[in-house]
Amino acid sequence: MREHPAPNPFAPVVRCAADLLAVVPHTLGYWPADSLVLLAAGGGTAGACVRVDLPAEAAPAAAAEHFVRELAELVGHDTLSDRVFVVVYTSAGAGPAGPAERAAAVLTLAEEAAARAGREVAARWVVAGEHWWPAEDPGDVQAVAGILDSAVNAALVASGSSWAAAPRRAMDHEYGALPAGTDRSAAAAARRWVREGRGTWHRLTRVHELLRLWDRVLAQVGGAGEDWLPRLLALDDDLLGCLAAGWTDPVLADLLLASCATGRPRTVGAAAALWAQLCDELPHEEPVPPSGAHGTPDGEPPGTGPAAAAGPTRRAPAGPAPALPAGPDTPGADPRPGPGEPGPDAGALILLTRVLAGEWERRPDWERLDALYRVLLALSWLLEPDEGTAAADPEGGPDPTALAGVLVGLAQLNRLRARGSHTAHFVRRATALVPGHPGALRVLRLAETRPVPRWARDRRTAWHG
Template sequence: MTAPERLRISGPEDILGFIPHSLGYWPESSLVAITMHGNLLGATLRLDLPGPEVLADPCKYVRLVLGYLDADKQADGTLLAFFTSKGGSSPGPKVVDFEYDALLSGLDCVLEEAGLPVREAWYIGDDYWRDAYCTDASCCPPQGRPLQAILDSTLNAEMVYRGSSVGPAPGAKGGPVPPVSSLYRSAVLEAQEGWRKVLDCRRDSRAQFVAVLEAWEVLLCRRSGEPWPPGVERDAFLRASLLIPAWRDALLVMAAAGKHAAEAGADQFGILHAGTGPHPVAPPGEPLAGNRANLDAADACAGDSPGPGYAEVLMGVAPAVPDWERLNALDLVLEQLAALGGPASAASLTLRGWIAWSRGRGSYAAAHLSEALDVEPGYRLAELLLELVGRGAICGWAARKDAAWHKF
């Protein structure tokens, strides 16, 4: 892995232009806080701006912000950006308002005491932005500076040149959806029903479990940017495998911690059997697990180093650093499978929600999980994860700089 190329920031316009690329969308009614490590940007946090009742007594909100930022143990400062736009469509230019001055003052005091002093803060409205601390009308006009200065910043242009884009907010209607023809969707859904019946009678077979993981592993090892060719039987098989909870959960563990951890964890649960039964199956052209003699030999070797358990992986406690490349590849595959609709889409969206949460992107996680529950109300794993996200829990990896996912 090569060292990442550093982006040079020459002014506040560059920082404010970087934020939408970091989040993936232009935030509205949001507080964005960025930790600082000396002169380097650290972690990015986005929270909904509080309403009038909370602003009247913002202590609890301020402590919440500190609790998140304090997870970055190397941080020695903070940048704050108040995106006050509410997405309104009223005519005429909208100047920056100052209804969050009291909140900024509270954050200033608490973060200073915690060793995370606010170095700079800005208000960003629909049409204008301004330095929150500047009162000199000669450099900070009352209405603020035009928003276009952020959009025209050097760093924003650099990010676009490097292929970064700013999309719709999580959960926004009309967002980009992988194109799928109605004929292809119908063919996959029909084939999926056949695979569902075949796999259901093999759900406790260790041989079939290994065959499913191997079929997924081929996709997780695809080169970055490699096109996703159509494959009716393959997509139907993958979607059918997600309908079996034990296999669904093992897929996440395998992507993050490796196939051995997924197999060892399943063995610990005692849900798989290596006895006689239907032979394992896989789509035509896809890998098939080895014969029973090889599987039995593998069983004898397994268990010397079981690795992290499922709960440790799903909470981001272990491994020390997950395989982000494989998780990124899994996310792309799940995006394609979710676009086909039907019950398996709830599983795909739920796994995408967990991946987003493990990346520290709570807004995307909540959007994916909510969509999963729209597809299949009562989907238990989506409910549990959404409750976790709603409580503000941070994935263990996202809370550690050495383990956290980096978009750039």
């Protein structure tokens, strides 16, 4: 339980609204975007700082009630605080005319959550673009520069505190960057694998093969410590392209996430087996057409249209599935199939759904998930098109669906970590590449349903970075 420390005579003192607003980015480590922030206080000191994504503008009553209930529970965890300061950050507009209406609705939800948690709302502000104003007086518009010039911000910076001035770079390169001059063909390999592997990723035999392949890759990367990037870049580009292309299939992506989160690949394999059994009882699916630049030849995003897979299947693909590349030689990992693939298991399928929904109460395998995060981040660097690449060689350049799938995977991992701003950032990047990307939109729906996964509410099971 948090205990308020004795007053520090050298600590910056909050004397005005700009001072308090300056505390938020230093606490979070970045300037929030499209966020609701509640900064708790009590006993003369700041308490917990809670940040969640803004709810959908036209959210149904049930979703709004769920949002309030979740927020109240989060605020209530800080038992030493008796009041909260509420800030709505929105990128809509540069003045109160546009964002004021949406902010008012969000502030109403925040007030209800604070009341349920037994906290007084001490003050409310709206920060929109380069301006901010008190919610009670939308006409009192002030420049964000005043927050940056505040005495508290100056004192915090002088003490060594900082926050990301360039959020995209901070999020995209959280664990480093490719060495200067890196020239790889993983992007071209990913394009080829997207084209040749389409319609095969969610086949049950292929799922088991890929789970084993990822198991060996993550064992190698996770065991490398600070040398994880050189170890990853030592892998063959064909293998890296295959790993990236697999994330274009939402079924395989879900199974990989659950396998890493639980650390139980065979349990997830058993869930996939039952899932396949249920799906195979549905009417026979249409043959999967070859992939176009943005999904199907008709321009539909991946995972949409009549050929979209409902889940894994035992049915044979319309054409032969390409052989997977050889994985790394990892000590202690057996690349051969086990004595038998796991059979269908209803309990395993329930576990799978609870993990993906954020309802699991155990500690996720953060070490394994962190290794997956690093691999996906490096794949996003390798797939990022160079300036002019796509225009110069649209057929041989990077495939946007592969990069979008990897970015959705990063969004999912940040959702598991309870990092809403990071989740929204990678969703925005994915939908910029493939507008309406169903996987990205699904991440947003999951985040709205449960803004904070159940395991993130307990220090013993939450991610600590």
